[in-house]
Amino acid sequence: MAPSSKIAKACKAMKTKNLNHVHLKQFSIDRRTKHEHLSSPTHVQDDEEVPQFQFVQRGKKLKCERDTQCFSYEEPKGMPVMDLSDEESVLDKRHNNAVIIKHERDADELAQFDVPLAIVPPAAPPSLAHEDGFTNGSSSNVRENDGEFLGTKQLNSEVVDGSSNENCSDVKGNGLELLEYKQLDTEDKGDDDASDSSQFDIASSPQGNVKISLICNSSQQSGFRIPSLDAVLKLVEEKYIKTYRITEPGFSVVKLMKDVCECFLAEGTNCTDDGQVRSTNLTSSLAISKKLSAQDVLCGRGYEGNFCIPPSFPNEPFRFRNFIEVLPQIPRVLTSTSSNVLNYITELNVNGNSYCGRDIKIKALEGLGSLNPSSLVVVQKHSSCLDPLKASHHIDDITRGAENAKISLVNEITDECLPEFYYIPRNIAYENACVKFLLARISDENCCSNCVGDGMSLIVPCACAGETGGEFAYTQGGLVEEKFLEKCISLNRDPEQQCLFYCKDCPLERSKHKRVSGPCKGHLVRQFIKECWYKCGCSMKCGNRLVQQGITVNLQVFMTPEKGWGVRTLEDLPKGTFVCEYVGEIVTNTELFERNTKMSGREKYKCPGSKGVLRDEEALCLDATVYGNVARFINHRCFDANLVEIPVEVETPDHRYYHLAFFTRRKVDALEELTWDYGIDFKDQSHPVKAFHCCCESMFCRNVKHPKIKLHALWAWLAL
Numbered sequence: 001m002a003p004s005s006k007i008a009k010a011c012k013a014m015k016t017k018n019l020n021h022v023h024l025k026q027f028s029i030d031r032r033t034k035h036e037h038l039s040s041p042t043h044v045q046d047d048e049e050v051p052q053f054q055f056v057q058r059g060k061k062l063k064c065e066r067d068t069q070c071f072s073y074e075e076p077k078g079m080p081v082m083d084l085s086d087e088e089s090v091l092d093k094r095h096n097n098a099v100i101i102k103h104e105r106d107a108d109e110l111a112q113f114d115v116p117l118a119i120v121p122p123a124a125p126p127s128l129a130h131e132d133g134f135t136n137g138s139s140s141n142v143r144e145n146d147g148e149f150l151g152t153k154q155l156n157s158e159v160v161d162g163s164s165n166e167n168c169s170d171v172k173g174n175g176l177e178l179l180e181y182k183q184l185d186t187e188d189k190g191d192d193d194a195s196d197s198s199q200f201d202i203a204s205s206p207q208g209n210v211k212i213s214l215i216c217n218s219s220q221q222s223g224f225r226i227p228s229l230d231a232v233l234k235l236v237e238e239k240y241i242k243t244y245r246i247t248e249p250g251f252s253v254v255k256l257m258k259d260v261c262e263c264f265l266a267e268g269t270n271c272t273d274d275g276q277v278r279s280t281n282l283t284s285s286l287a288i289s290k291k292l293s294a295q296d297v298l299c300g301r302g303y304e305g306n307f308c309i310p311p312s313f314p315n316e317p318f319r320f321r322n323f324i325e326v327l328p329q330i331p332r333v334l335t336s337t338s339s340n341v342l343n344y345i346t347e348l349n350v351n352g353n354s355y356c357g358r359d360i361k362i363k364a365l366e367g368l369g370s371l372n373p374s375s376l377v378v379v380q381k382h383s384s385c386l387d388p389l390k391a392s393h394h395i396d397d398i399t400r401g402a403e404n405a406k407i408s409l410v411n412e413i414t415d416e417c418l419p420e421f422y423y424i425p426r427n428i429a430y431e432n433a434c435v436k437f438l439l440a441r442i443s444d445e446n447c448c449s450n451c452v453g454d455g456m457s458l459i460v461p462c463a464c465a466g467e468t469g470g471e472f473a474y475t476q477g478g479l480v481e482e483k484f485l486e487k488c489i490s491l492n493r494d495p496e497q498q499c500l501f502y503c504k505d506c507p508l509e510r511s512k513h514k515r516v517s518g519p520c521k522g523h524l525v526r527q528f529i530k531e532c533w534y535k536c537g538c539s540m541k542c543g544n545r546l547v548q549q550g551i552t553v554n555l556q557v558f559m560t561p562e563k564g565w566g567v568r569t570l571e572d573l574p575k576g577t578f579v580c581e582y583v584g585e586i587v588t589n590t591e592l593f594e595r596n597t598k599m600s601g602r603e604k605y606k607c608p609g610s611k612g613v614l615r616d617e618e619a620l621c622l623d624a625t626v627y628g629n630v631a632r633f634i635n636h637r638c639f640d641a642n643l644v645e646i647p648v649e650v651e652t653p654d655h656r657y658y659h660l661a662f663f664t665r666r667k668v669d670a671l672e673e674l675t676w677d678y679g680i681d682f683k684d685q686s687h688p689v690k691a692f693h694c695c696c697e698s699m700f701c702r703n704v705k706h707p708k709i710k711l712h713a714l715w716a717w718l719a720l
């Protein structure tokens with residue numbers, strides 16, 4: 001093969017990266033030369049234009065732009081050397097996909113609820129100060145009504161608009177439902193649960209101390225002796241673990257009690273001036289004809305809701321929402337008693353997932369609710385920052401079974417919950433993003449139809465290995481070949497050495513300058529891996545089908561001290577291990593642009609030089625803001641990150657669409673955080689949106705004024 005055509009085959013793509021957006025550049029370069037292309041009757045239609053590029057080897061500097069919400073991979077500066085004679089040569093409308101800066105959607109575009117919820121015992125009536133300084137809460141109410149207190153309370157704050165009516169009166173009205181507060185009667189012999197008679201008494205002092213008393217009537221029990229507290233706690237724990245199928249190892253009654261105290265204090269702090277607690281608007285249970293599952297509630301199915309995004313694709317991925325955001329919707333569909341709310345939350349736990357954040361409190365109170373099922377009301381809190389709870393949060397599997405391997409989540413640092421997003425294991429196309437996988441376009445030379453079994457076991461590598469120089473990129477052991485990996489690392493590390501190609505009407509530049517297309521600054525040539533696919537004869541177990549198999553390693557999302565969520569491995573990973581793909585919504589640059597600028601339909605971006613709206617087909621980008629996988633949590637590390645991203649082609653043989661896969665670039669130990677180099681130039685002052693302050697702690701951090709590292713140390717590290 002002529003070197004130039006080799007280069008042409010190699011030089012086909014670039015990417016830009018963004019915090020939650022990755023931009024795929026897919027220049028349509030046919031495998032054949034223009035001459036071959038024109039003379040061949042097959043593969044490409046006659047009217048298709050052949051992009052023309054000049055590839056140059058020149059020292060160029062890669063620059064990146066981003067901020068906490070977005071960044072783009074700014075291409076190397078330099079004068080374009082593109083053949084300018086053919087206006088459409090680069091951006092062939094069917095083949096070329098460009099890269100555009102993507103800003104994350106503004107937070108206000110997503111449903112946000114500022115007013116979090118918690119569940120607390122109903123507010124006490126005007127306080128009854130005790131001698132010990134404690135103000136009695138719920139139990140004082142009970143006694144007031146001779147053991148059978150229906151502590152009705154008007155729930156009158158508006159949730160949807162976030163405002164709250166602080167006027168908690170005892171009057172029913174305005175269509176608002178009253179909650180029933182029923183305390184067990186110590187004399188109630190007919191009720192099994194109450195036969196031992198128990199009373200849960202919670203009180204607080206002005207100093208913020210909380211006292212919980214358990215009052216038990218032991219008169220029915222002969223030979224009763226006060227048991228040890230430890231034995232009681234153990235018994236209760238066993239009972240609850242069994243009855244409620246609590247799977248979390250950390251469950252304990254002591255923790256439950258502690259949580260109750262914390263909630264009590266938090267909600268006490270949030271009482272209105274007149275001592276009342278803000279409460280939510282619950283609608284009547286009569287409106288509910290069927291019981292919705294917890295997921296229904298969270299995903300907004302089965303009822304009219306204006307905040308939940310309805311599941312729009314087959315697997316109906318769980319939309320992770322902080323409970324504090326979910327709960328405001330519950331009143332729209334659930335019955336008016338707080339125990340219903342708790343039931344739904346219980347269902348969630350039973351489904352195999354446990355949830356983070358304030359649901360820990362909810363879980364704690366679930367226990368309380370079981371002791372006294374109707375004694376809780378849902379109330380709004382003014383601000384989450386008032387919440388003193390710093391519980392350890394845990395989700396068993398954020399993928400809900402969508403991946404081969406579970407991906408757990410822990411937050412041992414804050415009470416922050418996962419940001420709102422749908423977990424998807426594979427890229428999905430948004431509206432206009434045209435991603436066609438046409439088997440007809442896969443010619444014999446682009447697949448290995450004659451292969452059988454594991455193509456990797458063949459003595460002569462199959463056609464799919466052609467993309468990687470006639471050798472498979474993967475080893476028999478399922479790792480990226482050392483040499484190939486090193487090449488990818490070197491390409492990423494030192495783009496100045498690499499080939500660049502230039503296009504005439506650079507979509508990246510166009511997007512950057514909004515309306516004026518600047519000269520293309522050249523695009524980095526990348527190494528590709530080509531995996532076998534459907535038209536290949538090999539089996540699904542073929543070793544050249546690694547990325548398409550999905551995640552197999554043990555990953556965990558965790559809260560880092562300074563960078564928000566991060567991802568770590570729970571097992572040792574050898575060098576060259578496939579970790580995960582960067583998955584998101586495949587959007588066109590037009591869509592991306594509109595998401596960024598929130599342009600209305602009328603003001604759609606007009607591409608300079610083109611007669612109409614920017615062609616959607618020109619660019620594909622990945623936006624993981626709302627739909628994404630675990631990769632959206634992988635943090636940046638300057639230069640010596642332990643992951644490297646490699647484009648992997650699976651469905652299409654012509655680089656129109658590819659997967660961005662992360663592989664370990666060295667051996668990574670269990671519990672190490674996984675990082676990749678976003679390619680950010682922190683010194684780029686020209687970008688209007690500033691980057692985050694990098695806390696990667698790398699010796700080579702590009703965001704520190706006086707790097708800790710001397711040049712010789714850098715070379716020493718490189719030599720490793």
Ligand SMILES: C[S@@+](CC[C@H](N)C(=O)[O-])C[C@H]1O[C@@H](n2cnc3c(N)ncnc32)[C@H](O)[C@@H]1O
Nearest residue numbers: 019068563564565633634635636692694695696
């Ligand atoms: C793709 S997200 C990574 C996940 C993110 N930490 C989270 O909590 O969702 C990128 C964002 O993470 C944070 N981040 C990533 N790498 C960082 C670093 N080295 N130093 C500080 N913040 C970082 C920045 O806020 C950045 O905007």
